[in-house]
Amino acid sequence: MLHDCTFFTRKEILQLHGRFHELAPHLVPLDYTNQPDIRLPLALIVSMPELKENPFRNRIVEVFSEDGQGNLSFNDFVDMFSALCETAPRELKTIYAFKIYDFNVDNFLCKEDLEKTLNRLTKGELTPEEVNLVCTKAMEEADLDGDSKLSFSDFENMISKAPDFLSTFHLRI
Amino acid sequence: AKEKERKKERDRKRRRNVARRASSARKQGNELEDRPGREERRGRKKRDKEGKGKGGEDERQEEVKNDTVAKTQKNFSNENTRKLEQKEVEVVGEEDGDTEEKRKNGRSEKGGKKEDNGRGETVEKKQKKKRVETSEEHESSEEEEDEEEKVGEEKPEVLSPEELEKLKEEVDERKKLISTLRGKPWPMRKKLLTLRESHEFVEKYEGALGKGKSRKLYAYKVMMLKKWMKFQRDFENFKTACVPWEMKIKEIESHFGSSVASYFIFLRWMYGINMILFGLTFGLVMVPEALMGRPYGSMPRKTVPRADEANAMDFAVLWDFGGYAQYSVLFYGYYNSQRAIGWLKFRMPLSYFLVGVGTVAYSYMVVIRTMARNANEDGGGDNNSFNFSWKMFTSWDYLIGNPETADNKFASITTSFKEAILEEQESRKDDNIHLTRFLRVLANFLVLCCLAGSGYLIYFVVRRSQKFALEGLESHSWWERNEVNMVMSLLGMFCPMLFDVISALENYHPRIALQWQLGRIFALFLGNLYTFIIALMDEINLKREEEEVLKLNMTIWEASLYNGTLGANSTAPPITVHPADIPRGPCWETMVGQEFVRLIVSDTMTTYITLLIGDFLRAVLVRFLNYCWCWDLEAGFPSYSEFDVSGNVLGLIFNQGMIWMGAFYAPCLPALNVLRLHVSMYLQCWAVMCCNVPQERVFKASGSNNFYMAMLLVILFLSTLPAIYTIVTIPPSFDCGPFSGKSRMFDVIQETLESDFPAWFGKVFSYASNPGLVLPFLLLMVLAIYYLQSTSKSYKQANLELKKKLQTQNEENKKKTKMAALKAAMDLEEAQKARSEAPRQQRKNNASQQSYTGEKNTVTGHLVSSFVFVYPPAPRGHRIPGPLPGNQWQPAPSVQRVPNSQRH
Secondary structure: OHHHHOOOOHHHHHHHHHHHHHHOOOOOOOOOOOOOOOEEOHHHHHOOHHHHOOOOHHHHHHHHOOOOOOOEEHHHHHHHHHHOOOOOOHHHHHHHHHHHHOOOOOOOEOHHHHHHHHHHHHOOOOOHHHHHHHHHHHHHHHOOOOOOOEOHHHHHHHHHHOOOHHHHOOOOO | OHHHHHHHHHHHHHHHHHHHHHHHHHHOOOOOOOOOHHHHHHHHHHHHHHHHHOHHHHHHHHHHHHHHHHHHHHHOOOHHHHHHHHHHHHHHHHHHHHHHHHHHHOOOOOHHHHHHHHHHHHHHHHHHHHHHHHHHHHHHHHHHHHHHHHHHHHHHHOOOHHHHHHHHHHHHHHHHHHHHHHHOOOOHHHHHHHHHHHHHHHHHHHOOOOOHHHHHHHHHHHHHHHHHHHHHHHHHHHHHHHOOOHHHHHHHHHHHOHHHHHHHHHHHHHHHHHHHHHHHHHHHHHHHHHHHOOOOOOOHHHOOOHHHHHHOOOHHHHHOOOHHHHOOOOOHHHOOOOOOEOOOOEOHHHHHHHHHHHHHHHHHHHHHHHHHHHHHHHHOOOOOOOHHHHHHHHOOOOOOOOHHHHHHHHHHHHHHHHHHHHHHHHHHOOOOHHHHHHHHHHHHHHHHHHHHHHHHHHHHHHHHHHHHHHHOHHHOOHHHHOHHHHHHHHHHHHHHHHHHHHHHHHOOOHHHHHHHHHHHHHHHHHHHHHHHHHHHHHHHHHHHHHHHHHHHHHHHHHHHHHHHHHHHOOOOOOOOOOHHHOOOOOOHHHHHHHHHHHHHHHHHHHHHHHHHHHHHHHHHHHHHHHHHOOOOOOOOOOOOEEOOHHHHHHHHHHHHHHHHHHOOOOOOHHHHHHHHHHHHHHHHHHHHHHHEEOOOOOOOOOOOOHHHHHHHHHHHHHHHHHHHHHHHHOOOOOOOOOOOOOOOOOHHHHHHHHHHOOHHHHHHHHHHOOHHHHHHHHHHHHHHHHHHHHHHHHHHHHHHHHHHHHHHHHHHHHHHHHHHHHHHHHHHHHHHHHHHHHHHHHHHOHHHHHHHHHHHHHHHHHHOOOOOOOOOOOOOOOOOOOOOHHHHOOHHHHHHHHHHHHHO
16 A cells, blocks of 8 residues: 555565664554554654764654654655655655755745755854855845745745756665 | 435445455455555455445535535635645545536445545544444355345446446546655655545446556566666766775865865876876886896896996885886886787887877877866856755755765865855955956066066076086085076975965955966976976987997997907807996986986975975874964964965876876886875875865865866977977987887888888878878868867857846746736735635625635635646644644534444
């Protein structure tokens, strides 16, 4: 069933379940028939080697969790890796990328979102003036309708021309 | 009512039947092999249940749904959720269509099912409750299977053709939905539910008819696609793994910026070229001579002379490339002039000559080709309209899982942002243009003065040293003997610093400043080259005079030898003199080769030692003395050194020039250079990472290093000139080297043509080399070059114009979108006004509600017209203000539960 909802084969999904089980062996049952509603907290998911170094790890997990808090059920877990896998189409990835960078979940990338993104990317090594300059410039470039925040269409337009979005925005298991 | 009951009963049976048939088909393995078994089992059960359990509640549910549609319209308030709502409305609309169709068909089975999308939880709970009884039912009904099957099979055939058509369409739609489901940005639960329903629907109407095959094929295709992608990925990885030092350079780039990395990339490129040169000389000259030529000690040119034999193995002598090193394959003089050697009949002299020419030709070709390619890349779309946004949103590589790599990535992103910021600031900077211009002119004037002064100094010193040399070096002091070298080193040390200070006046962008700096130091170093070549020429002339004298002595010596033996025994066998005792010429070619090799070695040593002392020692001192010093050493005066890009690049370029110049006379030079570059790659990488600090202003190197290449080309030209001059004009020494005995080195070509090729070939060649043919050919080439250049220029211009056009169009588009957005905002306001009146109307009239929905949809549609596809539902989570997808359907489950309780 999951196979049709994701970009994985049965084998890969089983492998994913193995990983999921590994994260919390005492919480996650190997047999799913009678207790399907297990959720792992954000802290556990984030400790996966695939996500450990990612500056946006918390956002990724939050976006894919059903409650927005970062608690993932196995379905959400599979969904996350499916959307970020290599075969996922650009449209899907763009949608999730937008959500990930939308820190305050208002469906717009405003300047604060950009600043947060930038600070995570550079570990806060740029001076505030530099951050400000970069954010202003990025906003200027990508904001097509001039409302000084990036809507999804702005974001999509910008990302669709980026040369290495697809090659960088994916996770491997 | 009875009829209704019967219909329901029939439906239920039929559905059960279909489900059973499908499950039996699945058991045969026709279906969905790659679904996880567990999931599948569960899903099937649920599907069965759903099918049975909900059959009876359809009509009512439909009404309920219409209500909910109305209610949801009321609930929405803020702008964000509007889009969301639009989508929901769309979905609902679809459902309406579906159900209506079914009602027409007389059996509306699946009305409420789609609703499940929104309220997965409640449905699941219900399913749990029902599980027990439904399974019982399932078992009990198994006995009736045969009967039911008949009924079930008969059933679809009663449908009229139009209905069948419609059904088919719907099934196709569902199938499409299933295949595109994985690309939908919905939460997993929603996807799963939709999938379940769609599967059920498809199975119900399609039965198990011939879909196993296509499914298998599809699965196979997907599998192959995945395998192919994996292979491609592995291949890419393999390719990058094959590029040497990629990781090192990436690491340096991430910490020191692209300008420092450009030096290392250049170094690597140089290494590649030298590898090929080394392969040529090693494989075609040194190895054949060593293996197939006459062995050491068989001829005078292959033997250490008697006078040097005592200390020929001393390290000091060997280090100076004298003694045994001089009489080995490393140098020109060792090679024999025998036309063909070994059982392969290897044409040694010809090979030697052709390798010499090939080295130069290959270098020209590679440099020019690289330059052309870089120029192409430059000309290609320099589209950085989204420079900053791309950096921000696509620079993090989500694949990074290694802490060290992540650190590097952070550093590199920071560096690249700094570079971009610098570019931005530079482009914004508008100072007093007159002052800048004046300062620049002044700076150039100063630099010119410096260059002229140092040029004159070099000229003066060289002339003086020539005078000293004529008078004899012994009578002069140490300073006078080493004057030239000292002056050159001092100039090379201090002038670049001076230039650096002067360039601070100019206020250029650091990248351009670096290029100026490079150009100036290059001009200065040309003096170095010039003195070196002059000294070498003098030496060659001296040696040749010596040779003439020796030739004369040789005949005398031979005569005396002959006379001496003749007196003793007239019938003795031809005199055998040990080759070490035979007097020999000075062999200027070997001398030139030695000179170059020594130069390279000493240069390499100097580079390494300055690296160790200037960088490493300084860093160590600064680091550890800082604990007990009166001021802050790290931040204050000595500090850590920066990586000197210009000096290193020039060192590399001049070193390469030496190789090109000397490779003809010392075939070992490329090998030495490969060694040197290899060591300096590791040493410098290490030194940069451990004892240098990044420049204060990290700037982005131009993507193509065409400036370096241009300098390399100039050096290549300058260094091939003297080499070719010596080859063409100076006759080779009479007793050493592969061309001994010929009047010119290139006579070897003539000789080969005459003796190795058929007669007609020589004739053709002589015709072809006739000036009457060569000149027109040259003219033609010049014309072709002119033509190509002019066309390329026009293309470039056209390209530029197109780019400009595109840019203006982009700007226009931007304006247009802005206007559209403004208009949309106005429309929105109007709509809001209209909406504030709407709820009242809604209560009164359901029909008006319907029309209003349509209206509003058009408004929202207009608003989001710039969207390429429909906006995804808002992210899940409690933070979203306004109704959630789950909340919208809140009233529905309670209503839906009613029929269940009624049934049991």
